[in-house]
Amino acid sequence: MKVAIVGAGLTGSLLACFLARRGLSVSVYERRADPRVGQVERGRSINLAISERGLDALRRIGLVDQVMADALPMKGRMIHPVSGPLDFQPYAASGDRAINSISRSALNNALLSAASAAPGVSVVFEHRLVELDSASGRMVFATPSGKVSVSADVVLGADGAGSAVREQLLAEGIVAEDVDFLDYGYKELSIPAVDGEFALDPGALHIWPRGTSMMIALPNPDKSFTCTLFWPAGSFDALTTGAEVSAYFAEHYPDLLPLAPDLVDDYLNNPVGVLGTVHTLPWQAHGRTALLGDAAHAIVPFYGQGANCAFEDVVELDRCLDDTGGSWARALRLFEARRRENTEAIAEMALANFVEMRDKVASPVFRLTKQIEHFLERLLPGTYVSRYELVSFSTTPYAEVQRRVRRQHQALGASVAAAACVLAAAWRVWRRP
Structure with missing residues (x-):
């Protein structure tokens, strides 16, 4: 054969x-x-995040230790707002599970x-x-x-x-x-090591959410970060000079500019990729x-x-x-x-x-929702599991993940509605003269 x-x-x-x-x-x-x-084609690396499904495949042929030796675990998202403090959002309720950045x-x-x-x-x-x-x-x-x-x-x-x-x-x-092309393109940038160390926390996937666009950064074994801009199609053409690039990033990604000395060169010379x-x-x-x-x-x-x-x-x-x-x-x-x-x-x-990632992670409502979700996972271990954990930290079939999460949300909604009815009834009894 x-x-x-x-x-x-x-x-x-x-x-x-x-x-x-x-x-x-x-x-x-x-x-x-x-x-x-x-040599790797310039601006075409896009780091990968290997999680349980990929690790399972590698284990089956005895390659997981060898292949993942240089992988870097990321235990959550680090959100970079335009102004204000960074916000770390763990992927798992336990805080100890990670996806793995690898070239x-x-x-x-x-x-x-x-x-x-x-x-x-x-x-x-x-x-x-x-x-x-x-x-x-x-x-x-x-x-x-x-x-x-x-x-x-x-x-x-x-x-x-x-x-x-x-x-x-x-x-x-x-x-x-x-083929459904997304009306977005991507371009890679880089953050080098600073004095031989990571310029950002290597234990997180960094996200700069900006509403209709975003940038992410994943760590590399050489202490650098590979950044990827995801912008609406055509947006990259709006910046054509080094001065325009520097001014734009100073306004919208102010903490990136001092960390990326090659930003202007990367932006002007790296290709724009398509997504679909x-x-x-x-x-x-x-x-x-x-x-x-x-x-x-x-x-x-x-x-x-x-x-x-x-x-x-x-x-x-x-x-x-x-x-x-x-x-x-x-x-x-x-x-x-x-x-x-x-x-x-x-x-x-x-x-x-x-x-x-683009619109919601910086929202206080989103953060509260995630905190409630993690609370439920700790309160009901194995019974309530978030979509992210099922996708990234299990081999539960993807379609079953969708069905299970739908059932969980329906049960949670019913429980909240029942609790609201009980409280309303108790309030009416208490209010009676």
């Missing part, structure tokens, strides 16, 4: 590690040169090295998919030396939101695609060609679940192969049936969390 994986990014590399344990012959094809010997490139390189070393796995670079026959498994790749044709029994597209495999399936009329949600139907064709990860269902990054969700795809596909006795045709159909509602659920929650 020969399996071809298109894409040697996070999902493809992890998938190769899982499939190698099955004794399969796995070939991974990557359009880029080997990222372990090149996308560092994680990719670690997984790619593990895949390359796995028995039965070969990784080839500078192979860009230009033709695919999904029924036969025949592929044509463009390489520096010309086109090459290869075939495989199973073809798995793990090549990201701009998937060439999905593009080929679209051209064949096999799948339908709906990809919906694909179906994810597989002929029982031998399939999409997974961002290639099937890319989401916006505001819940920190993009990589975690993709890693969970790999775990589920592996489980489906077990449950179908290794039948790829049955496993691919089962995989889509099990995962689709969950990926749709996290796509919805990621969009909702953008509004929370």
Whole structure:
């Protein structure tokens, strides 16, 4: 059995590690040169927040300690207002749970090295998919030396939101695609270490909420921070000179300016990225060609679940192969049936969390709501669990998270209404002459 994986990014590399344990012959094809010997494209790092779903996948293949050695735990959000004190908001009621900041490139390189070393796995670079026959498994790749044709029994597209495999399936009329672009772009900035130390608290994900826009910052092992601006589309074009950039940030992000000596250069020269949600139907064709990860269902990054969700795809596909006795045709159909509602659920929650991070986290009402939520979690351990904890610190299916949180809110609303009725009745009795 020969399996071809298109894409040697996070999902493809992890998938190769899982499939190698099955004794399969796995070939991974990557359009880029080997990222372990090149430089990361400027302004395209976007740190990742790895949480329980991603950690679960890494544990299953014995890589969690190695891969996460340089990760930095973040136990909550640090809110930076335009003026006034910082506000730390813990993620968990206990205060001891954390999501983990890690460089996308560092994680990719670690997984790619593990895949390359796995028995039965070969990784080839500078192979860009230009033709695919999904029924036969025949592929044509463009390489520096010309086109090459290869075939495989199973073809798995793990090549990201701009998937060439999905593009080929679209051209064949096999799948339908709906891409919902967010009317926002992103641009990266950086905060270097100060005298060899972190300039900000490394135990938090820092957020500068500004209503219709925001910036976040995640810590790096070299004591720097990677910052990402999320602004409405077109807003970045409004600032064209160094003086305009400095003046704008002095007014809207006053505490950032003294910490980011390269801010003007980063702003004027780093690219603007786009954000969107990809919906694909179906994810597989002929029982031998399939999409997974961002290639099937890319989401916006505001819940920190993009990589975690993709890693969970790999775990589920592996489980489906077990449950179908290794039948790829049955496993691919089962995989889509099990995962689709969950990926749709996290796509919805990621969009909702953008509004929370951008608009709500600085609100006194929001802070009070979170305090009440944490109180209920301590009062009713295991019974009342917040949406954030279920998403980030468990492997509860995303769709079940939505259903459970809905039930919790309904029960809480009913309890509050009942308590209000009891109090009102008591008040009426007390008021009687």
